[in-house]
Amino acid sequence: MKTKNKPKRGFxxxxxxxxxxxxxxxxxxxxxxxxxxxxxxxxxxxxxxLAQINKDLIRLTLDTGLLxxxxxxxxxxxxxxxxxxxxxxxxxxxxxxxxxxxxxYSHVDYLDPWGNRYIFDPDTHCTFGANNPDGCxxxxxxxxxxxxxxxxxxxYGSTSQPTLTYDNIVLVLCxx
Numbered sequence: 001m002k003t004k005n006k007p008k009r010g011f012x013x014x015x016x017x018x019x020x021x022x023x024x025x026x027x028x029x030x031x032x033x034x035x036x037x038x039x040x041x042x043x044x045x046x047x048x049x050l051a052q053i054n055k056d057l058i059r060l061t062l063d064t065g066l067l068x069x070x071x072x073x074x075x076x077x078x079x080x081x082x083x084x085x086x087x088x089x090x091x092x093x094x095x096x097x098x099x100x101x102x103x104x105y106s107h108v109d110y111l112d113p114w115g116n117r118y119i120f121d122p123d124t125h126c127t128f129g130a131n132n133p134d135g136c137x138x139x140x141x142x143x144x145x146x147x148x149x150x151x152x153x154x155x156y157g158s159t160s161q162p163t164l165t166y167d168n169i170v171l172v173l174c175x176x
Contacts, residue, residue: 039152042113043169046149049108050171053084053091053118053147056106057173060090063100067145068120070097081156084118084147085110112149112169119156120147124170145173 061067068082068089084106087093091106110118124146150156151167 042152046112046151046169047171049112049118050147050149050169052108053106054171054173056091056108057120057147059105060098060101060103063102063105064090064098066090066098067122069122070095071122081119081121083110084120089120112151114149114152114154116150116154118147118149121145124148124172146170147173 057067068084068091069080070088070090082089084091087095088097090098090101090103092104092110094101094103108118112118122145124144148156148171149169151169153167156168
């Protein structure tokens with residue numbers, strides 16, 4: 001009995017390589033497209049946490065009459081920034097500077113979505129182009145009291161001259 005040689009079924013190496021290249025191109029396009037959404041989601045998360053921290057600051061101020069750094073809430077001062085996770089801020093713990101402290105006032109993780117510390121700044125120097133939910137832009141050139149996230153780059157100027165950068169997320173509390 002004679003058997004016919006049947007052609008083997010399958011894909012050639014070139015066909016497989018073409019399919020792999022196409023899948024790679026589609027994956028690259030997808031990652032590039034969705035990475036922008038991840039950044040926007042992180043920024044929205046930081047804005048929501050800043051709004052919650054603002055509510056926590058209001059409760060702290062109602063009980064103690066002070067803002068982070070034991071600063072009088074009714075007086076605008078040029079002072080150093082305070083990391084909101086520190087006891088000097090008075091939200092989670094106190095350094096003893098807050099009379100009538102009934103905290104903790106906040107249970108927010110004091111690290112933003114990029115792993116940077118949230119900051120209370122009594123004298124933020126607003127600059128045009130900062131990425132802000134309530135905006136420093138209307139107050140361009142003014143000094144405002146704010147809470148902020150340094151954003152994706154983690155930069156917020158130097159301790160001697162803090163200045164907003166383009167990616168800071170800022171919630172303006174009041175302006176002079």
